[in-house]
Amino acid sequence: MGSNSLYGPIDPATDAGYVDPPPRMGFFTDTSVCIGCKACEVACKEWNLVPDDGFNLLGHSYDNTGGLSANSWRHVAFVEQPFAGDALAEAAGTGTQFLGMPLSDLPGKATPGPRGDFRWLMMSNVCKHCTHAGCLDVCPTGALFRTEFGTVVVQQDICNGCGYCVSGCPYGVIDRREGDGRAWKCTLCYDRIGDGLTPACAKACPTESIQFGELDELRERAARRVEDLHEQGVAEARLYGHEEDNGVGGDGAFFLLLDEPEVYGLPPDPVVATRDLPRMWKRAGLAALAMAASAVVAFAGRRG
Amino acid sequence: MSPRGGGDRSMVPEAEFRSYYGRPIVRPPVWTHDIASYLFTGGLAAGSALLAAGGQATGDATLRRVGRTVTLGALGASTYFLIIDLGRPERFHHMLRVAKPTSPMSMGTWILASFGGVAAVAGAAEFAPLLPSRLLRRVLPPAGDAAGYGAAVLAPALATYTAVLFADTAVPSWNAVHPELPFMFAGSALASGAGVGLIAAPGKPARRMAVLGAAMELAAGHRVEHGHGLLSEPYRQGRPGKLLQAARLLTAAGAAGAVLGRRSRAVSALSGLALLAGSALTRFGVFEAGVVSAKDPKYTVVPQRERLAAKTEVTGQP
Ligand code: SF4
Numbered sequence A: 001m002g003s004n005s006l007y008g009p010i011d012p013a014t015d016a017g018y019v020d021p022p023p024r025m026g027f028f029t030d031t032s033v034c035i036g037c038k039a040c041e042v043a044c045k046e047w048n049l050v051p052d053d054g055f056n057l058l059g060h061s062y063d064n065t066g067g068l069s070a071n072s073w074r075h076v077a078f079v080e081q082p083f084a085g086d087a088l089a090e091a092a093g094t095g096t097q098f099l100g101m102p103l104s105d106l107p108g109k110a111t112p113g114p115r116g117d118f119r120w121l122m123m124s125n126v127c128k129h130c131t132h133a134g135c136l137d138v139c140p141t142g143a144l145f146r147t148e149f150g151t152v153v154v155q156q157d158i159c160n161g162c163g164y165c166v167s168g169c170p171y172g173v174i175d176r177r178e179g180d181g182r183a184w185k186c187t188l189c190y191d192r193i194g195d196g197l198t199p200a201c202a203k204a205c206p207t208e209s210i211q212f213g214e215l216d217e218l219r220e221r222a223a224r225r226v227e228d229l230h231e232q233g234v235a236e237a238r239l240y241g242h243e244e245d246n247g248v249g250g251d252g253a254f255f256l257l258l259d260e261p262e263v264y265g266l267p268p269d270p271v272v273a274t275r276d277l278p279r280m281w282k283r284a285g286l287a288a289l290a291m292a293a294s295a296v297v298a299f300a301g302r303r304g
Numbered sequence B: 001m002s003p004r005g006g007g008d009r010s011m012v013p014e015a016e017f018r019s020y021y022g023r024p025i026v027r028p029p030v031w032t033h034d035i036a037s038y039l040f041t042g043g044l045a046a047g048s049a050l051l052a053a054g055g056q057a058t059g060d061a062t063l064r065r066v067g068r069t070v071t072l073g074a075l076g077a078s079t080y081f082l083i084i085d086l087g088r089p090e091r092f093h094h095m096l097r098v099a100k101p102t103s104p105m106s107m108g109t110w111i112l113a114s115f116g117g118v119a120a121v122a123g124a125a126e127f128a129p130l131l132p133s134r135l136l137r138r139v140l141p142p143a144g145d146a147a148g149y150g151a152a153v154l155a156p157a158l159a160t161y162t163a164v165l166f167a168d169t170a171v172p173s174w175n176a177v178h179p180e181l182p183f184m185f186a187g188s189a190l191a192s193g194a195g196v197g198l199i200a201a202p203g204k205p206a207r208r209m210a211v212l213g214a215a216m217e218l219a220a221g222h223r224v225e226h227g228h229g230l231l232s233e234p235y236r237q238g239r240p241g242k243l244l245q246a247a248r249l250l251t252a253a254g255a256a257g258a259v260l261g262r263r264s265r266a267v268s269a270l271s272g273l274a275l276l277a278g279s280a281l282t283r284f285g286v287f288e289a290g291v292v293s294a295k296d297p298k299y300t301v302v303p304q305r306e307r308l309a310a311k312t313e314v315t316g317q318p
């Protein structure tokens, strides 16, 4: 292990021991163009043969999936929000376009200016394929591993369902599947990208809200997109998970959001727990010494 | 999306925060109470192994015999709880494919396996006289003595690694208390070992161990319950709060009884029972407090927001 490998910016594939790996691949999910069609959720299920997640009415707007889980590797969040003006629609320049989503106005009513007093936030969530992945760090069997593309994948023939990764993930992504007993999550379509194909979700996304590519290139593209949006008056646009110096050393899948991360169910400042692992072992060592000393003291002065 | 009120009344004003329909952000542990039981039995195995080694060193055969036997039983229970909590119990041996320093569970597996090896030899030595083989009757006791000390050397690691196991997670209230949790668990393990001694062969060493263990557990527990702001809250409220309160009372009563009741075999035994029960409740309380902190997004969002705000203050930029 390199000296950096618990924390800080690194190239995860090189750090994992790959010699001359291919470029790190990832997702840039631009929620400002998401229309909530859930094509990504469906495409992922179909390609990866992911079982259903129950058929529940959650009462969370159009979201009946609820969140990422062992059986949902893409999850489209829906938030209906009071909002003054719709800079995004204005930014589109051409006025209202039918994107297939429910309108807040009467059909055919074409009023100039702001379209209503509320907005939709829609966001397709996914595993972040962290540079410092809590799930991978804590996995005791080696089932979770780093691929040559810098992504994080579970080997299903190794996983024994200990469940440690579930608590290790700062984003609440990976999960143990009921009835199956093993841990499952997004593989960033390891079987597709190895063959030069685009992951199923990105392929199916009709608005290019989900973009797949080399992470460096995606980061540049995302920076330009935020700038454009800011110029167009969408001041609330921001990137999430793109910085290499964040708590997980940069996310392999990052986002453009239109509100605070927690509104979408994302942690505002996640940190991989293993960052503090050396300090934790030190404290445990001290406690162990104190325990041994107590036992010695307890028996001191007594000879058989 | 809107601030949610917590169920419990508290002295701290309800923190303002936003969330996605109040859903958890980090995933609540999939572990069941088996893991809390394991924490207890693992600690008990460690505490009893120290007791046995003490008995061995001071020529107290009763303490040695009881300590080793309880260690063996607790070890069996630990292994059982660990394996049945797996999603694929038949694959438990996959833990032994790798030794991974970044995984406290991997390190713990190796600690438990090594401890188990020596503790089993020490335990078996106690049954040597019953064995049919002359050779075993001759070889086992000295081997058991060496193994007994080996177990005592590994026992503190067994009792404290579980604190790192919990702390090295995204579970907010487990992660936050990482400086004190190993001391709480070490104290709890000592107290439970002392409890065994007080029941089986009360004497000065068991009493001292009871007091030292209880003091360590209570002092560290106090920091866990009060020293971490919002993230200490789950240790004081609701069911985990009640469990830990009961644990504190039992542990304190056990330690007091061990000293004050030293002339009475019955009081000593009751004190031992109280220490054992206190140790078990401590583990269940800590376990459940973590689960509570993972289920409510408040414990993820508010501390992280505060951290961000502090960063902004320092650097002057968001
Ligand atoms: S988001 Fe969670 S599951 Fe995905 S790589 Fe990071 S730690 Fe692992």
Ligand code: SF4
Binding pocket: A135, A138, A139, A140, A141, A142, A143, A144, A154, A158, A159, A160, A161, A162, A163, A164, A165, A166, A182, A183
């Ligand atoms: S559940 Fe499987 S993938 Fe997750 S940490 Fe355990 S062995 Fe590794």
